[in-house]
Amino acid sequence: MRLHRNLVFAVIDGLHSIFNENEYADKVVQKLLKRDKRWGSRDRSFVAETLYEIVRWKRLYAEIAEVKAPYSREKLWRIFAVWATLRGISLPDWKQIAPTPTRRIKGRFDELSKIRKFRESIPDWLDEMGKTELKGLWDKEIQALNKQAPVxxxxxxxxxxxxxxxxxxxxxxxxxxxxxxxxxxxxxxxxxxxxxxxxxxxxxxxxQDASSQLVAAFLDVQPGQRVVDTCAGAGGKTLHMAALMQNKGQIIAMDIYANKLKELKRRARRAGAHNIEPRTIESTKDIKKLHHKADRVLIDAPCSGLGVLRRNPDAKWKLNPEFIEEIKQTQSDILEQYSKIVKPGGKLVYATCSILPSENQDQVAKFLSKDAGADFKFIKDQKIVSHQSGFDGFYLSLLEKKQ
Structure with a gap:
């Protein structure tokens, strides 16, 4: 493979935005792909895939390149040189690329590949947390989450x-x-x-990832029902529910972010889904108005997103243990508040794209042990792990409100 200067420069600029300016990888890629109208599909995929690849393996490559944050352009070029060497790409004679010790890079790679946190390129705290919560499954799961997600x-x-x-x-x-x-x-x-x-x-x-496609069916939505999607976002699961309901009945799609619901409206128009009513949550009153009124409620809860690391590899570097503790509290509060929307005999699904039991079955068990959960009975749950399914890691739990 021959490296083209303008494409490699785009990758280096992208890495600078992600690692030093804390921008999101998907947004950076979108921006970079608009950079040069002359780029063909092969050029564009080189930029996107190389960027994601280096973001995914940042810790491993930086360790081999012997560089630490903050990442100057010189350090980013060293990381790029490691990526290229490990891919068997011969490096051009550019002034940005210092002579690269090819044999040393391969030797360091073999050495570091024996240690999981380097081999799988993850922060120490995440390796500890994964090992504590998933025990023997962690090794297989983190390996699967480092593979490129299928479309x-x-x-x-x-x-x-x-x-x-x-x-x-x-x-x-x-x-x-x-x-x-x-x-x-x-x-x-x-x-x-x-x-x-x-x-x-x-x-x-x-x-829409295959695991995410299981959620709407798990909630057992039927034509003619009133369904509330409490954390609808841009509405992937909302649109699936509209299709399963054959456009009959009502889906109230709620979110605290109005811009996401605007995107949902646009998608619903394209999909021909007419039974969706977007509502921004501005205060607790918006939830209280719906108490005991829905046949089905979906709580696709905010979470660590560890189950979708394959498509968001930069999340490994943006997450921290404090955020995960905070998000668990949010999950607990949301379950307690939004469960009140379910009417007697109705059903609730609590879902996350996390693989951690503390965000999943532990949250459901905690909810059922509280006063707020006393009216509910547990029906079933499903734990989806990437190394078994080949798709995103997910958790689904179905509860029914007693008559």
Whole structure:
């Protein structure tokens, strides 16, 4: 592979934004890909994939390059040189790249690969927390969470069947495969930008990980019901529920962030989902108005996001133990407050994209032991781990309110 100067410079600029200015990797990638109109798809994928790869393995590469934060441009070039060497790419004779001790890099890599926190490129505190909470599963799980996530689509059954979607995408030269046990899902055979397709513009599908596609069905939503999605965000699961409800009934999509609900409105228009009513949560009154009024309530709770590290590798460097403790308190409060929306005989799903028991089954057990949970009974739960499923780590718990 021959390295092109303008592409490598884009990667170095991106790393500077992520590591030194604390910007989010996905936003940085979006910005960089608009940088040069002449870049073809191969150039764009080199920039995006190299950036994500170096972010994912930052600790390992920085250790091999013998550099520490803050990362000057000189240090970022050293990290880039480690990445290129380990990929077997010969380095050009540019003044930014110092002579690279190839053999030493490979020797250090072999040495550090024996130690999990370096091999899997994670902070010490995360390695400790994972080991404490997941015991023997942690090794397999963190390894799986360092792999690149597959691209999974959900057929929008308000407009098209999964089989028809597969044919429509084939007509646009995009190959997909079915995923056993996921009735609306298609997985891309090769990564490509699906957002430019006619099928996407017509609202035939959403990009949604297979694990996330389990949530709406787990809540057992039915046409004609009143459903409240309490942490709807930009509405991936809301749109899935609208499809399962065949546009009948009402979904109240709530969030504290109005800008996310604005995005949901845009997506709902494209999807032809007409039974969604977005509502911004401005005070506790917005929740009180709905007490005991919903057949189904989804609490897709804010969480550490450790189950989706494959698609957000920079989260490893932005998270800290204090944030996780705070988010657990938020989860507890949300469960207590939002569960009051369920009417007698109704159902509630508590979901997270975390793999930590302390954010998942422990939260549900704690809720059921309190006064607020006394009216609920536990029906079932599902723990989805990446090393078994091949998709995001997730947790789902179904509770029913007594009559």
């Amino acid at each position: 999974v689509l959900r057929a929008n059954t308000l407009k098209i069947s999964r089989d028809q979607l597969r044919s429509a995408l084939e007509d646009e030269d995009i190959d997909t495969t079915f995923i056993k046990g996921y009735p609306d899902a298609l997985q891309l055979v090769e990564r490509t930008n699906v957002f430019t397709t006619e099928a996407f513009k017509k609202g035939y599908f959403e990009v």
